[in-house]
Amino acid sequence: MLGKVIALRMVRLIATLFAVSLITFLMVEQLPGDPILAILPPEALDDLENIERIRKELRLDDSVVTRYFRWVGDALQGDLGKSYITDQPVSDAIKDRIPVTLELAFLATFLAALLAVPIGAFCAYREGSRVDRIMSGITTTALSIPGFVAGIFFIWLFTLKFNWLPSTGWNRISDKGLIANLKTAILPAASLALAPLAINARLIRADMIGTLKEDYVLSARAKGLRDRYILMRHALRPSSLTAVTVFALQFGGLIGGTVVIETIFALPGLGTRLISGIYQRDVMMIQGITLFIASVYVIVNAAADFLYLALDPRIRRR
Amino acid sequence: MTESATPSRSEALLEVEDLSTHFSIGAGRLRAVDGVSFSLQPGQTMGIVGESGSGKTVLSRTIMRLNLGNNVHTSGRVRFLDKDLLELPMKAMTDIWGQEIAMVFQDPMTSLNPVVKVGRQVSEHVRKHLGVSKTEAKKLAVELLRSVRIPEAETAIDRYPHELSGGMRQRVSIAIALACSPKLLFADEPTTALDVTVQHQILNLLGMQQQERSMAMVLVTHDLGVVAGRTDEILVMYAGKIVEKAKTAEIFQTTEHPYTEALLRSIPKTDQPSHTRLAAIAGRPPTLIEISKGCSFSPRCPYAQERCFEEEPVLEETTPGHYTACWYRVGTPENQEAWDKNLAAGRLSTLAIDQGHIVDEVPVNVGSGGN
Ligand SMILES: Nc1ncnc2c1ncn2[C@@H]1O[C@H](COP(=O)(O)OP(=O)(O)O)[C@@H](O)[C@H]1O
Ligand code: SF4
Ligand SMILES: [Mg+2]
Numbered sequence: 001m002l003g004k005v006i007a008l009r010m011v012r013l014i015a016t017l018f019a020v021s022l023i024t025f026l027m028v029e030q031l032p033g034d035p036i037l038a039i040l041p042p043e044a045l046d047d048l049e050n051i052e053r054i055r056k057e058l059r060l061d062d063s064v065v066t067r068y069f070r071w072v073g074d075a076l077q078g079d080l081g082k083s084y085i086t087d088q089p090v091s092d093a094i095k096d097r098i099p100v101t102l103e104l105a106f107l108a109t110f111l112a113a114l115l116a117v118p119i120g121a122f123c124a125y126r127e128g129s130r131v132d133r134i135m136s137g138i139t140t141t142a143l144s145i146p147g148f149v150a151g152i153f154f155i156w157l158f159t160l161k162f163n164w165l166p167s168t169g170w171n172r173i174s175d176k177g178l179i180a181n182l183k184t185a186i187l188p189a190a191s192l193a194l195a196p197l198a199i200n201a202r203l204i205r206a207d208m209i210g211t212l213k214e215d216y217v218l219s220a221r222a223k224g225l226r227d228r229y230i231l232m233r234h235a236l237r238p239s240s241l242t243a244v245t246v247f248a249l250q251f252g253g254l255i256g257g258t259v260v261i262e263t264i265f266a267l268p269g270l271g272t273r274l275i276s277g278i279y280q281r282d283v284m285m286i287q288g289i290t291l292f293i294a295s296v297y298v299i300v301n302a303a304a305d306f307l308y309l310a311l312d313p314r315i316r317r318r
Numbered sequence: 319m320t321e322s323a324t325p326s327r328s329e330a331l332l333e334v335e336d337l338s339t340h341f342s343i344g345a346g347r348l349r350a351v352d353g354v355s356f357s358l359q360p361g362q363t364m365g366i367v368g369e370s371g372s373g374k375t376v377l378s379r380t381i382m383r384l385n386l387g388n389n390v391h392t393s394g395r396v397r398f399l400d401k402d403l404l405e406l407p408m409k410a411m412t413d414i415w416g417q418e419i420a421m422v423f424q425d426p427m428t429s430l431n432p433v434v435k436v437g438r439q440v441s442e443h444v445r446k447h448l449g450v451s452k453t454e455a456k457k458l459a460v461e462l463l464r465s466v467r468i469p470e471a472e473t474a475i476d477r478y479p480h481e482l483s484g485g486m487r488q489r490v491s492i493a494i495a496l497a498c499s500p501k502l503l504f505a506d507e508p509t510t511a512l513d514v515t516v517q518h519q520i521l522n523l524l525g526m527q528q529q530e531r532s533m534a535m536v537l538v539t540h541d542l543g544v545v546a547g548r549t550d551e552i553l554v555m556y557a558g559k560i561v562e563k564a565k566t567a568e569i570f571q572t573t574e575h576p577y578t579e580a581l582l583r584s585i586p587k588t589d590q591p592s593h594t595r596l597a598a599i600a601g602r603p604p605t606l607i608e609i610s611k612g613c614s615f616s617p618r619c620p621y622a623q624e625r626c627f628e629e630e631p632v633l634e635e636t637t638p639g640h641y642t643a644c645w646y647r648v649g650t651p652e653n654q655e656a657w658d659k660n661l662a663a664g665r666l667s668t669l670a671i672d673q674g675h676i677v678d679e680v681p682v683n684v685g686s687g688g689n
Contacts, residue, residue, distance in 0.1 A: 215428035222384055222423075223443035223494060224416030233442070237433045313478045314432055 002309070013302045020294045021075065025068050028287045035060065038281035039084045058084060071287070080288035085280050090288030093273055100170055100269035103181075104261070105254035107189035112197040113247055117236070120204025120243075125231055127209055135201070142198035147257065151191035151264045158187060168266040188265045192257060196250045203246055207239040214238075241311050248304030252297040330357040330397070331534050332381070332502060337394035339373075339380045341387075348606050350376040352558040353394075360501065361532040363525075365545030365566065367581060368555035371603050374538045375424075377555070378504045382419055383411055398502070416443045420495035422524075424507040426487035430479040436463075436490055437475025444497045462493040466523060485516035492523060499531055506538045521548060542578075543585040546570065554578045557604050557614040560633055564640040574642040574649065576619045583671075600667045613645070620668040621646045621656040 036051055036058075044050060055061050062070070074081060080090035123132040159167035165187055171180040211217065212235055220230045259271030266272070270289060277285035339351040351373045358364050366374050379385045381396050383403060396403040398419065406414075423429035430439060440462050441455040450458065456475065463471035466489040479487055488508060495503055505524055509517035525548055528535050537549055545552055545566065552569045554562040554577060562575035573579045580599045601618040604610065613619070616626040625645050633643040646656040660668035 215423060215425065216431040218384060218386075219421070219423055219429040219491075219494075220431070222382065222415050222421045224412045224414070224447060224498075225443055226412060226446070229442075229446070234431050234434065237431075241433070312433070314480050 005309070006306070009302060009305060013298065016298050017295055018072075020298055021072050021291055022068070024287060024291045024294060025071060028283055028290070029064065031281070031283070031286075033281060035084060035281060035283045038283075075288075075291065080291070081284040083277075083282050083285050085282050085285075090284055093285060094270065094289065094292055097268060097270045097273045099172075100267050101255060101258050101262070101271060103185060104189050104192060104258050104267070104269065105251055107185055108192035108196065108254055109247055109251050111189060111193040112200055112250070113243075116197050116200035116204055117240070117243065119201040121208055121231055121236055121239075123201070123205045124208030124212060124235075125227070127205075132205075139198040139201050142194050145194065147191045147194060148260045148264055150194050151188065151261055154187045154191055155264075170267045170269075184265075184267075188258075188261045188267060191261050191264075192254055196247070196254070199250075200243060200246060204239055204243050207242050208235055211235045211239050241308060244311060245304050245308045248307055249301055252300030252304075255296050255300075256293045329359060331360045331362075331399065332358040333395075333397040334381060335395040335397075337377070337380060337396060338392065339376050339385060340391045342389045342391065343607075346607050347391075349558050349609070350606060351380060354555075354558075354560055355394075356553055356560070356563065358502070358534050358536065361528075361534055362551070363528065363535045363537060363549040365549035365552040366536060366538045366555060367542050367545060367552060368540065369581075369599070369603055370540055371606075372555045373558040373606075374540075374555055375506055376558075378421070378506050378536060378538055382415070382421060382504060383408075384421070413447075416495075416500070417447045417498045418500055419502045419504070420498070420500040421504040421506065422488070422491050422495045422508045425511040426484060426491045427479070427511070429491055430487060432479055434478075435475065436477050436479060436482070439479075440475070440490060440493050440497060443494075447498050458497070462497055463490070465496070465527070466490070466493045468493070484512050485520065488512060488516075488520050489523065492520070492527070496527055496531070496533075499533070501533060503528065503533055503535045504538070505535060507540065508537075509544065510540070517544070541585065542581045546585075554581065558606055559614065559643070560641070561615070561644070562640075562642045563633070564642075568640055572637075572640070572649065574636060574640065574647040575644050576621050576646075576648055577615050579648050580618075600670050613643075618667055620660060620665065620671050621648075621653055622665070622667075623656050623659070 036055055037045065039054065040051070059067070059070075071081065078091060080094070082089050083093070119135060123135050126132050155167040158165045165183055167187075169184055171177075171184045173181040217230060217234055220234045225234075255270075258269055259274060261267075262269040262271035263275055270293065274286065274289045274293075276282075277289065334357065335355050337351060337354045338349070341348040341350060354377060356364065366377065368374055376385065380392055381403070383406075385392070392404060394404070398414070401414075403411075403414070430436075437456060437459040441459040444450060444458055445452070445455045459475050460471045463474050468474050468486055468489050474482070474486075479490070482490065488511075492508075495505075503524075508524065509520050512520060521544065524535065524537070527533070537545055539545055542552075547566070549566050552562075552564065552566050553560055554569070554575060556577050562569065562573075562578045564572075564574075569578060570582070573582060577599075584599060599618060604614055604617070612627040612629060613622070613631055616622040619626065623646060629645070631643045631645050633641050636642050636647065646653045657668065661672055
């Protein structure tokens, strides 16, 4: 039973990945301008023979279908091609930039979880109280602030006004240590965390309110357990199944969501590399990074599904 | 266990006085429990019987102060030993819950936490109340599961509720309730959600444990057949009120209230399929929101007379220890007279019983009920 469910989801995952690759390829294909024009200096553009030669060399003269399958075939073997402009293999660029992006996404998820769980649980426990209503207002506001606005605000507050933290740049853990690293990571991570924090606090609250009405919460009360214990041990556990799944889903989204934040804070992450690729019309780079981000998103989503299966004993043991 | 000398009132374990619980709801005030009084001696069993919706669950939960929500209005007095439960601060209640008074809920599927292992659910409150260590608690959990006859208790503690059958789950609930050896146990329809074959096992288990621990018990059910022979006293509830109260044997032998009589008639005969029982009383209980004058059973009562629709009967002691709220008690000449009159007038609920079948808008095996 469970095996069949997993097999079905694997099939769906693979199909989705193929769809993602096709859409990525076609979208980049639709970008205006000939990639060759981006490669050559302006003065070389009159030499048509040379252009044709390079086109052949890069095998850009093949049909769209051929190029797509070649690209996907190579990608399956871990080869995303080379930048036409810098000659850097795309996979190297990803390897080089992914640590920053991953750290930001992890840190943001961690921050969001750290705050959303107690906030959501407390608001559910005190449903309708003043604290609950105030928090509801705050989360609504937080949800309507885009991440980049929050980022700019944080820079203004913590850098310009108090000068506590650097506004841009990145310290690698390996170079400068964890503290220095966190100093550069915390503001972008906080800007990223804002939306998931607000969403999850609401989600956990709603879920908990439902859970608190369950019979087993009443029977836990009838056993003489204290409210806090019931909240943590009996109510949070079932609700956290939902929460963990949602956090995992959001993590996938954050990987892509860092693009704007990385740009604002000038961080050497995957997002800034993608943006510079776009400016340079670096087709292979755009295609490769986009495919990578989209695939991570899809795979993380699938993993979140499995996580839910793994966490819920009602499903696990069946 | 039916006959025992009734100790004086002051020794009562539980004394409920004029207890009412009303809910404010959109349509008005719902009188779920209205002026209920009774007392229970240590080690005794009280059966609370009535159709679904008569207020049994609300009554039990009011006594235990487990009614949540800000639309609940409770008045009256609940004395448990020397404590006035309704006056206690909530914090003090957590020391009474589980330790002094425990409850077994109706549906073991929903009253056990699906994502917490059985062992933990059985012993977590023991750890809190009695302050035992984790290893001791585990040992205790195994013992408790054994005492409620759960096979392979050592492995059962590591299971989740859904891995057990309904009967086993209810045994777990009983183990939970018994864990701290409470003085009083509420069992709210403990077998309603279970198969018929399992029902008897669970009831026997409850009875045995109760005697072993000389614990008092309130056994709530909609089925008079369940309490027969298992309780000392029976309290029949209708529309939030007590309509009859007597020793168990007395209630069966000298039934006085027409509603009790109807409930008795509805005990499923062993040769009938069990689903015929629901059709036994014509009509439905009142909604508890509109207060009609007169007897609340009058629309369905086969003996109802003019007076019944005008004046509400009060609960009166008819013979020592037997209380009934009815103008035309079963077994009296007045009752016979009322019956004849209604029959002659062709009153529907009277005809139905006379002809041995049930008139009900809900066609639940109407035909087979009279076989
Ligand atoms: N929290 C509540 N709010 C409003 N009405 C309630 C609530 N709980 C129970 N009731 C109503 O009180 C009445 C008695 O219910 P209950 O005690 O559960 O009956 P029983 O246990 O005898 O079947 C029912 O009409 C029910 O709808
Ligand atoms: S005889 Fe009258 S008072 Fe007695 S139960 Fe019937 S309706 Fe009520
Ligand atoms: Mg009930």
